[in-house]
Amino acid sequence: MRVKAFGIAKEILGNSSIYIEPNMVTTVRQLKDYLYERYPEMLHLKTMAIAVNQSYATDDTNLSEEAEIVIIPPVSGG
Amino acid sequence: MTSIEISSIPLSVTDCYSMVSTPNGGGQAIFVGTVRNQTQKKKVLKLVFEAYTPMAIKEMQKIGLTLEERWGALKVVIHHRVGELLVGDIAVIIAVSTPHRAAAFEACQYAIDTLKETVPIWKKEFFEDGEIWVAAHP
Numbered sequence: 001m002r003v004k005a006f007g008i009a010k011e012i013l014g015n016s017s018i019y020i021e022p023n024m025v026t027t028v029r030q031l032k033d034y035l036y037e038r039y040p041e042m043l044h045l046k047t048m049a050i051a052v053n054q055s056y057a058t059d060d061t062n063l064s065e066e067a068e069i070v071i072i073p074p075v076s077g078g
Numbered sequence: 079m080t081s082i083e084i085s086s087i088p089l090s091v092t093d094c095y096s097m098v099s100t101p102n103g104g105g106q107a108i109f110v111g112t113v114r115n116q117t118q119k120k121k122v123l124k125l126v127f128e129a130y131t132p133m134a135i136k137e138m139q140k141i142g143l144t145l146e147e148r149w150g151a152l153k154v155v156i157h158h159r160v161g162e163l164l165v166g167d168i169a170v171i172i173a174v175s176t177p178h179r180a181a182a183f184e185a186c187q188y189a190i191d192t193l194k195e196t197v198p199i200w201k202k203e204f205f206e207d208g209e210i211w212v213a214a215h216p
Contacts, residue, residue: 006128006129006130006198006200007128007200007202007211007214008200008211008214011211044215046213046214046215046216051130051133051198054132054136055133055136070130070133070198072130072198073200073211073214074213074214075194075195075196075197075198075199075200075213076194076199076200076201076211076212076213076214077127077129077134077158077193077194077197077198077199077200077201078111078158078169078170078190078193078194078199
């Protein structure tokens with residue numbers, strides 16, 4: 001599945017999106033653990049939220065290949 | 079009427095005021111957020127704003143809805159800039175029209191405070207000796 005990123009998360013990934021085999025992660029919690037393991041710099045962020053289909057998702061949200069999945073580092077608009 | 083926009087061209091206070099001006103409104107509160115020339119005594123050269131636009135629009139719409147439901151807002155404008163901004167440039171405009179003044183102030187304050195917490199927009203500050211994503215780290 002395709003996971004997109006913005007802001008500092010994009011810089012940590014070194015790309016605006018990464019591909020993860022769908023069987024590797026099936027929930028938001030697992031995706032976060034996957035990211036923390038492979039990109040330890042994510043652990044230093046104040047927060048890291050995951051948006052699924054353009055809404056903030058809870059850790060127990062299931063992920064699917066068709067979903068729009070985006071890493072949301074701490075926002076700083078305004 | 080709610081006008082929500084993520085814009086790559088300069089924002090206009092006059093336009094936003096016209097959009098919230100209405101005969102049944104007794105008070106219009108407008109918040110204008112601009113680029114400051116320093117952060118913690120470091121000179122700011124420029125800012126770059128980036129947005130996850132479709133979700134940012136949805137989150138801004140939620141704020142607009144809350145202003146209508148909780149404060150009886152008659153008209154709401156939430157416009158945010160993206161791209162490169164220099165000192166003094168307008169980053170955000172929130173305009174709200176309500177029948178009476180107290181609700182206009184409260185609604186406007188709620189809107190900017192909530193935008194800063196929930197809307198997926200990111201700001202990078204550029205200094206003479208480097209750059210940082212604002213608020214990324216504790």
